Amino acid sequence: MTEIIQKVKNLSIGFKSKKGEEILILRNISTNIKKGETVGIVGESGSGKSTLALAMMGYVKHGLYTIGGECEFNSSNLLKMKNRDLEKIRGRKIAMIPQNAGQALTPNLKIGYQIDEALQLHSDLKEEEREQKISELLNKVRLPSPETIALRYPHELSGGQQQRVAVAMALAGTPDLLLLDEPTTGLDVTTQAHVLELLNFIAKDTGTSMVYVSHDLGAIAQVSDRIIVMYSGEIVLEGPSRDILKKPIHPYTYGLLKSIPKLSLAGLPQSMPGSQPQPGKMHRGCSFFDRCDFSEEKCKNNSPQLEHLEELNTSVRCFNYKSLMNDSQVNQTVNKIKTSLHDKEILNLSKVSISYAKQKLLDQVLNRISDDNPTVKDININIKKGETIALVGESGSGKSTILKSIAGLLRTKGGIIKFDQNRNLSSDLKERDPNDLRIIQLIFQNPDESLNPNHTVEEIIAQPLKLYFGLKGEELKKNIIDLLQKVRLGEFYMSRYPRQLSGGEKQRVAVARAFAAKPDIILCDEVTSALDVSVQAAVLNLLQQLKEDFGTTYIFVSHDLAVVRAISDRVAVLYQGRLCEVGPSKDVYQFPSHPYTEVLLGAVLEPDPDIKPILVAEDIVEEKPPQKGCSFQGRCSRILGDICKSEVPPWQITNSGNSIRCHIPLKDLQKDQIN
Amino acid sequence: MKLDNIYQEEKKSNFAKVSDIIVTMASRPSGFIGLSILIFHVILAFISPYIAPYDFKAINPTLMLQAPSAEYWFGTDDLGRDVFTRTILGGRTALTITFFGSLIALLWGGLLGIFCGLVGGKTDDIVMRIVDAFLSIPWILAMLLIVSLLGTSTEVLIPALGFFYGKGIVRVARAATHDVIAKDFIVSARARGHSNFSIIWNEIIPNVRDAILVEGAMRWSWMLLGFSSLSFLGFGVSPPTPDWGLMISNARGLMSFAYWSVIAPIVGLSSLIIGINLTADAFAKALGIDRSTKAPV
Known part of the structure; x- marks a missing residue:
């Protein structure tokens, strides 16, 4: 039996609400981390996964406190330790790699100095040895020419390089346990794959145990030996990674895997209804009861215990896991997307180029455009009525820039944007007439930012209705209720504020607002990337349904190729603002x-x-x-x-x-x- | 849907929202103290003419500089007038003038700040440089100039104070607008083609209102101090109207042997300023603008 390095026993963490109720974020968590293994903790936002990871290094966020249980590291309870003793463990024995390395590195200190600092604190090396060690560490995380990297400032490195530096700093103290909190979430697909590969290599090379926290089952699948699935503060499934991904025996994991779009499968995945209960709003019984396809009467009032199955080496919290055990090879069924493609061209971009470069004063006076190498250049796309075209590329590929120009928010430098074959759309928002503005609507990435927090849902949806159609009174109200029903929200949502809605509901309101204008084209800017996987599928299905009903054209921007595969008819691949490939998505x-x-x-x-x-x-x-x-x-x-x-x-x-x-x-x- | 009962908080009436905020403010000790002091002063300003025991301008040479006694609670001043009467009446003018002054400051400062934040570019540059230029002029000199040219009537003092104390609000409103302006809901409103006025009124004001109100409350207390300084210098209220600034100025020479005639107005003025400050702080905390007191998680 391998040595256990971290033992979490009956851990509960929570906070006191204004009314004095104790609200639990983590509920009775027990698990062990063995030496040399990589454990993936996966769950939706709000499931308590980050709180658990932080507790593993003896840290409890401000405002939260430990209600019960312990986190034992080397047979001492971290949660009861004094700060002075914790300092000796953190960084040396347990190191943390944060989500956003760009923010975790001090902007005005050189990379080499920052790693040196970590070495001074967490190792007993002498000055000459440290210098040697710095380049050794930078080499280990595969940064090109360590000597020059060490002399750079964080802003001179790319996101992936910054993340590598963070890994190097964490390795400075040769820790036994490495905690990674969504380390690749902000990175581009290609960079993400590279960083994960590096982490895998380091795990093997150094024998360090890792705890990898992520919402992304794809990333977890690549690195972990064992997976812990969390749902509203509880462990619902824990077991070897292969079994959990191939034969999940908990309905939540089963549903989650079904709702992830795959590259190999065109069409929309099935969605899971509902959303995770908020802390403090828990009912009696199983916390997953509301969303479960396998629920029975007894699940409503009794909460299942975490049951350990010896033969599978898996723990599961469900009364009905047996029915899943027999037929649980995840058979993904997809809803094929229907396209009623017209031959009519609705939008035509020809030779569009966009530049962010500021004109020099002289050029301004002479009305001359100086930038001969604009950010976006030579974009020619014809978009047919009723199709979904996706713009794909990494960050900096210009996909959002093109979207903004179509919406009129960004002036083009050259080229023509034509609507409906004959109408030129001006590149200046102020010169477009209201009807030109109405036909193109936007849906944004993050519904938290795209909905005014001080407006009710009613006021939000009323805005385009008032602006474009001048609706008032009863008629306005009727239209709003109509729109809400179309996005599957009830009438009673009208009086809610965005903060009272879940992420998926907010995005539905944003969709309803876009459709309120009766647009011909809807621009979708990464509309699902801020949502949890289970909600993402639901929003994608809704968008597809609305499109079939209204014959709307979508221009869909995404970095997620699997999502694009699921929803789009045609794909345009962009690199550095230039088109690389355009074609039917299959x-x-x-x-x-x-x-x-x-x-x-x-x-x-x-x-x-x-x-x-x-x-x-x-x-x-x-x-x-x-x-x-x-x-x-x-x-x-x-x-x-x-x-x-x-x-x-x-x-x-x-x-x-x-x-x-x-x-x-x-x-x-x-x-x-x-x- | 099964989960509908999860989010049950419904839209509240405006009255309920305001009373909620006041209850939250009063639930903190500092907020409670501040609110009590402020309410005490406001009530006193309303009722003092009716409860004042003596005539504030009745000069009595035989009662000059009497020490506090059962008859004259705060003693009398150098002209034999009752200090208690003059103190409870002394806040009225200051409170009224500065209250309306703050409203004017809020209005022009807030709107100009929001406008600059929204339009940006050259307009913003030019307006902000002008505001900076005014900020660099010592306000008291400028005020003295205005007052000596136009007189010390209320119609001059209120707009003049409102103008000088609104400059700072321009900056705060502009910064608050900048925080909001980058959000997608503004971009979305722009892309829909709403007018600038509609964007300011519907999208920006509801989001910056709280920050500007808190700033306005702070300005009120500073303006109060400023107004009293004017009176102190003899450019505010004209005698014999009782006013704290004036009273302090009159009595300061007698401080060594008749401390009571100067202490009473000082306590009145500073308690009001402290009260307003504490209230503004509690207001900011109740609205969640002050980050250190945000709810956990």
């Missing part, structure tokens, strides 16, 4: 494809331990698009030579109507991609 997801699409597809993380990401290109981040030639030349692993650097590649069209912009001939492109 073809873009098949080979041959542009080398960049290949990189993106390879890096997608699926919640399946058997599907490993394929890392083709380096995760370098380029600041500016290259002056000449192909936009992807800097990272392309299949670069041909000078031609890629000097000439913009031609569009090549495959048999299925997929356009690829690459110098490599199509049959050669396919050759290496077939595997």
Whole structure:
């Protein structure tokens, strides 16, 4: 039996509400972390996973307190320890890697100095040895040329590099236990895959135990040996990672896995109804009762205990797990998307370019445009009525920029945006007439920010109705109720404020507001990325349903290729503000494809331990698009030579109507991609 | 839906919202003390003409500089007037003038700040530089100039004080607007094509109102001090109207042997200022603007 390094026993953490009630965030958690293993803690936002991870290093957030239980590390209870003693453990024995390394690093100190600081605190090395150790650490996290990196400031590094520095700092004290709180959530897909691969390597190389907290089952699947699934402050399922992902025996995990869109499967996944109960609003009985497909009468009033199944080495909190045990290979059924494609073109972008560069005074006076290398260049897309087109790319690829220009929020530098074949849309918002504004509506990424916190749902949805149709009184109210029903919200939501709604409900209100204008085109900017997985599927299904009912056209921006695969008819891949590939989504997801699409597809993380990401290109981040030639030349692993650097590649069209912009001939492109 | 009963908080009437805020304010000791002092002063300002034991301008040479006694609770001043009477009456003018002055300050400062924050660009640059220029002028000199040119009537004092104390509010309102302006709901309103006025009225004001109100309450207490300074210098209320600033100025030479005639107005003035400050603090905390007291989680 391997040594247990951290033992969590009956841990409960909570806070006192204004009324003096004790509200539990964590409820009676018990688990062990063994030496050298990687444990993934997964759960929706608010499930208590971060609180648990922090408790593992003896830290309880301000305002919360320990109600009962202990966290034992090396047979001493961290939660009862004095700060002075904790200082000796934190960093040396237990280290933490934060979610956003960019914010965790001090902006005005050099990387090398910051690692040196960690070494001074957490090791007994002498000055000369420390210098040696710094480059050793930076080497270990695979940062190129450690000597120069050490002399840089955090802002000079990319997000992925910053995260690597954070890993290096955590390793400075050679800890026994590494806590990672959503370490890859803010990163691009390709960078995320690289960082995960590095973490895997470090786990094997150093034998450190890791606790990996994430909402993303795809990331968890890649790193962990064992998975703990949390739901409203409780462990609902715990067991070996492969079993949990392949044969989940708890209805929540089962539903969760079903609601994640997969690359291999076109169409929308099934959604889970409802949302997680808020702390303090718990009912009697099983906390998952409301959303469970397998619930029975007894689940309503009795809460199930965590039951350990010896033969599977799994613990499960459910009365009905046996019915799942027999048939639990997750059979994902998807709702095929229907498209009523018209031949009519609704929006046409031709030669659109957008520049963020500020004009120099002289150029301003002469009315001359100086930037010959704009952020977004040469975008030609025809969008047909009723289709869903997705713009895909990493951060900085210009996808949101293009969306803003279509909405009129950002002036284009050149090119024409045409609506309905003959109407030119001005690039200046003030010059568009109200009808031009009405036909294009936006849905934003984060409903917390896109809904005014001081307006009720009624006031929010009333705004476009009043503005565009001048509705008043009873008629206005009738329309609002109508819209709410269309997004599956009841009439009583009218008097609620956004803070009283869950994330999914908020996004539904945002959808209702967009549809209130009766638009022809809806621009969706990462609409599901701020939502929990189980809610994401529901919102995607709703969007698809509304589209079928109203014949709306969607322009969908996302970095999540699986989501794009699920909802879109056509995909446009962007890199550095230039188009790489445009085609029907089933073809873009098949080979041959542009080398960049290949990189993106390879890096997608699926919640399946058997599907490993394929890392083709380096995760370098380029600041500016290259002056000449192909936009992807800097990272392309299949670069041909000078031609890629000097000439913009031609569009090549495959048999299925997929356009690829690459110098490599199509049959050669396919050759290496077939595997 | 099964989960509908989870979020049961319903829309409250405005009255219920205000009373909620007041209850929250009073639930903290400092808020309770501040509110009590403020309410005490406001009530006193209303009822003092009716409860004053003596005539505030009755000069009595035989009763000059009497020490506090059962008959004259706070003693008498150098002209034999009752200090208690003059003290309870002395806050009325100051309170009224500065209250309306603060309203004016709030109005112009708040609106200009929000407008600058929204439009940005050159307009914002120019307006803010002008505001900065005014901030660099010592207000008391400017006030003295205005008062000596236009007189010390209420119609001059209220707008003048309102103008000088509104400059700071411009900055606060502009900063608060900047916090809101980047949010997607403003972008969304812009993309829908709402006018600037509609964006200010519907989207921005509800979100910056609290911050501006708190700032306005702070300005009120400073304005009170400023107004009393004017009176002290002889540019505020004209004698024989009782006023704290004036009373302090008159009695300060006699401090060494008739301390009572100066202490009473000082206590009146400073307690009111402290009361307003504590109330403003509690107000900010009740609204959740002060981050240190936000609910956990």
